[in-house]
Amino acid sequence: MKQLWLFKEISNDLSVVDKRLEQYVHADIPLLSQASTHLLAAGGKRLRPAFVLLVGRLYKSEIDRVMPLAMALELIHMATLVHDDVVDASMTRRGRPTVKANWGNRISVHAGDHLFAKSLLLISEMNDPEISRILADVSIQMCQGEIQQIRSTFDVSQTPKDYYYRIKRKTALLISASCKLSAIVCGAPRRQVWALGAYGHALGMAFQIVDDILDLTANQSELGKPVGGDLRQGIITIPMIYGLRNSSQHNRLAELLADNNKTEAEVLEAVELISNSGAIQESLELGQKYVAKAKKYLSVIPKTSARTALEQLADFITVRKY
Amino acid sequence: MKQLWLFKEISNDLSVVDKRLEQYVHADIPLLSQASTHLLAAGGKRLRPAFVLLVGRLYKSEIDRVMPLAMALELIHMATLVHDDVVDASMTRRGRPTVKANWGNRISVHAGDHLFAKSLLLISEMNDPEISRILADVSIQMCQGEIQQIRSTFDVSQTPKDYYYRIKRKTALLISASCKLSAIVCGAPRRQVWALGAYGHALGMAFQIVDDILDLTANQSELGKPVGGDLRQGIITIPMIYGLRNSSQHNRLAELLADNNKTEAEVLEAVELISNSGAIQESLELGQKYVAKAKKYLSVIPKTSARTALEQLADFITVRKY
Numbered sequence: 001m002k003q004l005w006l007f008k009e010i011s012n013d014l015s016v017v018d019k020r021l022e023q024y025v026h027a028d029i030p031l032l033s034q035a036s037t038h039l040l041a042a043g044g045k046r047l048r049p050a051f052v053l054l055v056g057r058l059y060k061s062e063i064d065r066v067m068p069l070a071m072a073l074e075l076i077h078m079a080t081l082v083h084d085d086v087v088d089a090s091m092t093r094r095g096r097p098t099v100k101a102n103w104g105n106r107i108s109v110h111a112g113d114h115l116f117a118k119s120l121l122l123i124s125e126m127n128d129p130e131i132s133r134i135l136a137d138v139s140i141q142m143c144q145g146e147i148q149q150i151r152s153t154f155d156v157s158q159t160p161k162d163y164y165y166r167i168k169r170k171t172a173l174l175i176s177a178s179c180k181l182s183a184i185v186c187g188a189p190r191r192q193v194w195a196l197g198a199y200g201h202a203l204g205m206a207f208q209i210v211d212d213i214l215d216l217t218a219n220q221s222e223l224g225k226p227v228g229g230d231l232r233q234g235i236i237t238i239p240m241i242y243g244l245r246n247s248s249q250h251n252r253l254a255e256l257l258a259d260n261n262k263t264e265a266e267v268l269e270a271v272e273l274i275s276n277s278g279a280i281q282e283s284l285e286l287g288q289k290y291v292a293k294a295k296k297y298l299s300v301i302p303k304t305s306a307r308t309a310l311e312q313l314a315d316f317i318t319v320r321k322y
Numbered sequence: 323m324k325q326l327w328l329f330k331e332i333s334n335d336l337s338v339v340d341k342r343l344e345q346y347v348h349a350d351i352p353l354l355s356q357a358s359t360h361l362l363a364a365g366g367k368r369l370r371p372a373f374v375l376l377v378g379r380l381y382k383s384e385i386d387r388v389m390p391l392a393m394a395l396e397l398i399h400m401a402t403l404v405h406d407d408v409v410d411a412s413m414t415r416r417g418r419p420t421v422k423a424n425w426g427n428r429i430s431v432h433a434g435d436h437l438f439a440k441s442l443l444l445i446s447e448m449n450d451p452e453i454s455r456i457l458a459d460v461s462i463q464m465c466q467g468e469i470q471q472i473r474s475t476f477d478v479s480q481t482p483k484d485y486y487y488r489i490k491r492k493t494a495l496l497i498s499a500s501c502k503l504s505a506i507v508c509g510a511p512r513r514q515v516w517a518l519g520a521y522g523h524a525l526g527m528a529f530q531i532v533d534d535i536l537d538l539t540a541n542q543s544e545l546g547k548p549v550g551g552d553l554r555q556g557i558i559t560i561p562m563i564y565g566l567r568n569s570s571q572h573n574r575l576a577e578l579l580a581d582n583n584k585t586e587a588e589v590l591e592a593v594e595l596i597s598n599s600g601a602i603q604e605s606l607e608l609g610q611k612y613v614a615k616a617k618k619y620l621s622v623i624p625k626t627s628a629r630t631a632l633e634q635l636a637d638f639i640t641v642r643k644y
Contacts (some may be wrong), residue, residue, distance in 0.1 A: 028466065029466055029470055029473070031469060031473055032465075032466060032469050053556040058599045066467050077476065079511075083431050083435060085433070086408075086431050097510070098372070105408065105427065106408075107469065107472060108433060108474050109383075109405050109408050109434075109467045110405070110465050110469050110472070111465075111469070112431075113405060113438075113461070113465045113468075114465035114466070114469070115463065117461035117465055118436075118462060120442070120457075120458035120461060121455065121459060121462060123454070123456035123458075124451055124454035124455040124457075125451075125455060127451045128451075129446055129447075129449045129450075129451065129454075131449060132442070132445070132446035132451075132454055133443065133446040135444045135446075136439055136442035136443035136445075137443060139435070139439035139442060140436065140439040140443060142439075143354070143432050143433075143435045143436035143439055144349055144350065144351055144354060144436070146432045147351050147353060147354050147432050147433070148351055148430065148436075150428050150429060150432070151351070151353055173582075175637075269382055271592055286393055
């Protein structure tokens with residue numbers, strides 16, 4: 001698992017999350033266990049559990065208190081990954097074959113549903129209707145974001161506002177919920193619950209912006225998936241929107257981005273036009289603005305080493321390479 | 323909408339469920355609204371809301387008290403239909419094109435997730451962790467049933483026990499939950515809650531057995547979908563299992579059922595072999611046994627017109643033609 005080095009403080013706890021998840025997704029049906037375990041083993045940053053655990057540290061909470069939430073949020077995230085793979089026809093994720101590539105569409109849909117239902121059971125056992133309500137609301141909005149992303153593929157008339165709408169639902173809401181719900185579970189004062197939710201939201205936006213930059217600039221071995229994936233799938237990200245606005249070869253870039261059957265050479269041409277327009281730098285600055293905003297929200301949180309970790313995590317977002 | 327005539331007593335209330343559902347699945351994204359509304363308009367028997375409402379009548383409950391549950395259960399059912407369509411590649415359901423046929427796999431997965439998430443919001447707003455827990459557990463088992471159904475297609479070595487495992491998860495658990503949870507919401511005594519859950523379970527088994535018989539014997543206009551669908555998809559149902567056991571031409575029938583690329587003539591040949599073996603009658607008797615069991619569970623319920631309606635509903639299950 002490619003863990004962020006910043007999670008060193010909680011790396012033992014994250015291993016516990018992993019172990020518990022592995023036990024928990026076990027099903028009587030071997031195929032279902034295999035599909036779920038495969039996805040778990042492929043790893044990922046465990047970003048959502050990490051936020052839950054770090055916020056738990058803020059309030060000196062026992063790990064068992066926040067563990068079900070940490071597990072539930074990772075399960076929701078995993079379920080969306082499995083369903084995204086179905087619909088996007090992607091055959092690798094994190095450098096490994098996707099569940100779909102191994103088991104086909106039919107199993108993937110139900111394996112995703114199974115992970116989601118397992119997370120519901122964990123959440124229902126937390127006996128707090130507010131938590132259920134917030135996560136149901138987030139789930140609804142995540143679906144709406146996915147549909148909007150499909151609808152808007154190859155649409156080069158999109159504005160930054162359209163992009164914010166999508167990445168809020170794709171990434172920011174669930175990371176915000178990770179921070180906010182952990183604070184609720186720990187019995188944090190309402191003002192701090194709100195601030196941590198706002199921190200997670202801003203950080204989630206920054207995280208997705210950097211993800212979308214890396215999709216254009218990182219190399220495949222760092223990223224664990226083919227570079228230029230968004231370009232190929234027609235997902236119009238903020239560097240592309242800025243590129244369209246700034247590039248001296250606007251029309252050519254628009255033509256390339258709108259083409260749903262690009263050659264590899266055309267993908268590289270589009271990447272170069274975007275890079276030369278200054279759009280990467282501008283997108284990075286947008287990400288940094290969100291990071292600064294995120295850190296500001298932490299001002300109401302007591303100054304402890306856990307708060308420092310949350311601040312460092314924010315800073316790390318824009319310098320990461322994977 | 324093809325409503326069961328037996329629901330006359332609650333047909334006004336069922337119309338209210340429909341109206342509320344239509345408002346509730348509305349989303350800001352037109353495509354998502356269209357997909358959901360399309361499915362709602364296609365109708366269906368609204369069996370799960372009907373059970374919720376009838377049990378509500380048992381306890382003289384206001385319709386608003388059980389309405390969120392009735393809506394939530396129909397949404398869960400609809401979500402599974404949409405996801406089943408994705409995986410089974412079926413292009414019609416209830417005589418209309420499926421969501422998948424109209425909008426493709428990608429939209430269907432997220433439209434199904436959206437319906438499910440909307441049901442979660444309703445459930446979380448009911449503020450009863452027991453209800454959330456039971457429905458999460460049912461959802462998990464439903465996924466396991468779906469996976470098992472996929473795994474076992476064209477497998478002619480299946481026993482009645484394998485079949486019971488699948489239809490319990492495919493149908494009986496959610497109908498059982500409809501009765502049981504409505505009783506919980508209405509504050510019924512625990513013994514009656516249990517009895518209504520058991521009634522729903524037995525009736526759900528009977529309902530699916532009859533569904534599987536009709537798939538072989540009904541005509542297309544009555545059923546609203548092509549006859550022999552299970553045969554084509556390789557879903558081995560109880561009439562097929564009995565047919566394999568009873569038929570004098572066992573080997574030929576096994577060969578036909580295991581063939582995942584049957585001609586239309588071979589489908590009809592299989593139907594005839596099953597019919598001639600007496601398997602249809604034997605399956606019907608199995609369904610009637612479950613109906614008798616279901617009615618017996620009602621003995622602890624006070625004798626009212628609502629209880630009579632539940633008994634009549636049970637009797638109707640095995641004589642219905644659609």
